[in-house]
Structures are given as structure tokens and as C-alpha cells.
């Protein structure tokens with residue numbers, strides 16, 4: 082039995098223009114047997130099934146290459162690293178992976194995890210135990226005592242439940258790469274940004290160029306892909322020179338970084354949604370606001386976008402990802418906001434943004450030649466919308482516009498299940514974000530009486 086899908090408008094991921102009056106045909110294995118004009122489609126047998134989406138827009142399932150299944154919509158780094166056992170995080174991650182898929186994202190990369198959470202979710206979905214997106218999985222970030230994810234003081238170290246694996250020399254780094262590959266990861270994540278800055282404010286990379294080269298070479302030798310977290314110029318440059326396959330952020334990149342990326346073929350996922358949401362959503366009472374992070378992020382976003390636009394113009398491939406898994410980027414909510422920001426801030430056309438989130442993203446994913454584009458031989462991973470994102474890219478964020486999600490042909494039916502977020506994350510021990518001296522209490526009381534008088 083084959084399934085025929087009549088499409089009002091079909092965006093294959095190959096061309097910028099959609100094609101009207103098209104037909105998709107897929108077989109029982111969920112593989113596309115025909116994609117093209119309905120008039121030229123193969124004849125439909127009596128036993129075949131027809132899905133009539135003749136009033137709708139059909140496109141490849143969206144891909145988010147930057148979603149952290151282990152984080153649980155975290156409000157703090159401690160939430161990410163400490164309080165939930167790995168077993169609970171895996172169950173929680175499966176629940177949230179389903180939410181991501183239900184929002185139209187049929188494949189994700191989960192780069193950087195404690196333990197083996199993402200790869201367990203990947204394997205459970207792949208084995209047919211649960212419905213969910215295709216998952217490309219990493220293990221813990223490799224980090225140093227000068228790197229991101231080594232958050233805690235040296236006398237505490239990096240607990241085994243952390244998303245960071247602290248390596249203290251190159252041999253330990255190689256050993257960690259080999260052990261993660263043995264466990265079955267698809268990619269290795271490097272925390273390449275350091276925590277120290279030069280007097281001029283530039284971030285110093287966490288690893289040296291030599292160390293980065295060796296780690297990436299070993300990753301590639303074992304047939305896996307390398308990802309780096311690189312906001313700083315130096316971390317971006319080291320990653321690009323070493324041939325890291327996918328660089329996250331790159332906000333401080335310069336022309337030397339761009340040239341190195343073009344030479345080595347590194348792709349870039351700027352991940353605008355996380356900083357944008359931090360700026361847009363953080364409330365005055367949030368600790369992030371009180372630490373001055375809104376203004377700081379606003380400044381970095383502005384210079385970052387200006388730098389990134391130069392990389393777009395130079396032809397660096399741009400991928401879409403959101404850093405979903407934080408309290409400002411809950412799963413299933415903001416994945417498609419990245420496309421809106423590609424259009425608004427990076428100057429992409431809506432079609433180019435759609436292709437970034439499908440065809441370009443697929444080029445990075447494992448088994449990427451099977452997804453991202455609707456063409457004969459690839460998987461029937463597609464979504465159905467009741468309007469065209471080419472007219473308004475924001476409709477991808479509106480769940481009411483999403484009519485259907487298919488993965489390998491099968492329609493995903495996941496009920497929108499309510500849950501208690503207080504039992505899911507937010508176990509950090511902070512109780513107050515203010516200091517109640519007599520002066521502060523008097524100030525607050527004055528503020529209250531002023532409000533009452535108004």
C-alpha cells in the first residue's frame with residue numbers, strides 16, 4: 082500500500098518557489114516514491130491511501146540543530162547539572178522530545194548532555210518504543226579548567242551528573258572522545274569558549290589551537306562530527322581552523338574567522354533565539370536582570386548580528402537552532418522563532434530561512450541525506466500548514482496553523498499533555514534575589530505607598 086498526499090502548495094527544500102498542485106507518494110517504509118506534479122504522478126491503486134491536503138502548504142519537517150534534551154527548561158546551571166538523577170532526566174527528555182516533534186520539528190541535534198541521555202532517547206525512538214523526532218546525540222561537553230561548563234570551584238570540580246566533562250590534559254581529552262564514541266554518540270561537543278578575557282575584553286579560548294586540532298582530528302578519525310560552543314573570536318577561529326563541522330554562536334567572528342570557515346567548510350549556527358528571548362522575556366525580578374545580563378546581551382546581540390551578516394554575505398552556510406531547554410526557550414515553543422530572526426536580523430528571505438531549517442540543517446545531521454528535502458528516495462518527513470510561511474514566516478510558531486506532522490510517513494499523534502513544571506526542574510536552592518537591609522525595606526515600602534497613591 083502506498084500513501085498519496087495531495088498538496089495545495091509544495092515546498093521541497095530544493096527550490097525557493099513552492100509548486101502548486103503537487104503530489105507526494107510514499108511507501109510502507111515511509112520512503113518517498115514520487116514527488117512532483119499531480120498530473121504526472123503514478124496511478125493510484127484501490128488499496129492505496131489518499132491524504133487530501135489540497136488547501137494546505139506542505140514542506141519538509143523542520144530541523145533544530147541546537148536543542149538540549151537534558152536541560153529540562155532549566156532556570157539555573159545547577160538545574161542542568163546537579164539535582165535530577167540522570168534516569169529522571171532521560172524520561173523528562175523523552176517527554177520534551179515529543180513536544181518538539183509535535184511542534185513540527187521532525188529532527189533535532191542535542192549537543193551536550195550529562196551521561197547518555199540524548200543517545201538513550203535516540204535509541205528508544207529508533208527502536209520504536211516511543212514516537213518522537215530523529216535525534217542526533219552528543220555526550221558531555223569536553224571542557225577544561227578554563228572553559229564553559231566547568232562552572233563550579235576547583236574544590237568541587239565537575240560532578241559526574243554535569244553536562245561538562247572536565248579534561249585536564251590532551252590524553253584525557255582523547256580518552257573522552259574514544260569513550261563517548263564507544264557509547265554511541267553521533268558528535269563530540271567542545272566547550273571552546275573560555276571564561277577569562279584579555280584587557281581589551283576579548284574572550285580567551287578554553288583550549289589551545291593544537292589541542293583543538295588533535296581533538297577534532299580524533300573525532301573525525303572515528304567517523305563522528307565535531308561541534309563547538311564558540312562565541313569569542315579566538316574560539317571561533319580555532320574551531321574553524323581545526324575543521325569543526327558546526328560552530329555555535331560565532332558572535333565575535335571577524336574576517337579571519339570567515340576565511341578559515343570557508344577554507345575548512347565549517348558551518349555556523351548562530352542561535353539567535355536564546356539571546357533574543359533573554360532580552361525580550363527576562364523580568365526585572367529575575368536574577369539575570371539583576372546581574373545586568375539584559376543590557377549586556379543586548380549589546381552583544383547588536384554587534385553579533387552585524388558580524389554574522391558579514392559571514393552570511395561571504396557564503397558561510399547558516400543553520401538554524403535555538404538552544405531550547407532553558408526557561409527562556411522551553412521545548413516546543415520557540416524553535417521557529419529562529420527563522421523569524423534569520424529574516425528580520427540576518428536579511429534572509431523567508432524561502433532561504435526555510436531552506437536553512439531543512440536542507441542546510443540536514444547537511445549537518447547524521448543520515449542527513451535521508452531528510453531535509455522532499456524528493457524521491459528520502460524519508461517522508463513532512464509537515465502540513467494551513468498557510469504559507471513564505472508569506473509570513475511567523476506562522477511556523479503558531480501551533481493552530483500546523484495541521485499534521487509526519488515522520489517516515491507516519492502521522493504523529495501526541496496529545497498536548499499538561500504537567501507540573503515545579504516537579505520537573507527548578508530545584509536550585511536560591512530563595513531570594515534581593516537583600517533586605519533596613520534601607521532596602523524602607524525603599525520598597527516607599528515604592529509601595531507611592532504606587533498606592535497613584
Ligand SMILES: [Zn+2]
Nearest residue numbers: 147149329404
Ligand atoms: Zn547550547
